Amino acid sequence: ISRADIVRKSLEKNGFIAICKQRSTAVEFINEIAPEHLQLVGKNARATSKKITSSGLVLIGKYTPSSASDYCFGSNHILPTLGFGKSRGSLSVLDFLKLVSTIEATKSGLEKVQHNIREIASAEGLINHYLAVQERTMAK
DSSP states (O other), rough: TTTTHHHHHHHHHHOOOOOSSHHHHHHHHHHOOSSEEEEEEEHHHHHHTOOSSSOEEEESSSTOOOHHHHHHHHOOOOOOOOOGHHHHOSSOGGGGOOOOOOOOOOOHHHHHHHHHHHHHHHHHHHHHHHHHHHHHHOOO
């Protein structure tokens, strides 16, 4: 193997094998460690992949090596590491979009939810939030 010393040192420092008796235990473990790359090979690999929620990239089957993914299959190679797969996926076009939320309510629409706003604002101790609504709905 080319660069055998580098590969050996990397595996000694960072590599491991987890053996789980139950598939559900393996899925739970995978979702906990959130690997950068996950290779699923064997029976029910595709079905198992649907249960994985925390991995940067899931490769399904023996004909989907990470090198093919990195170089030819079109997935992004910028993946979350160090467990960040729990909170995000690979870099995508969405990372370059800025979303702006826009809301417009009518007076009658605001009146319909006024009670809810009063309850929530009171529970939070932020009654002035409700008073801002009340002022608008009372105005002619």
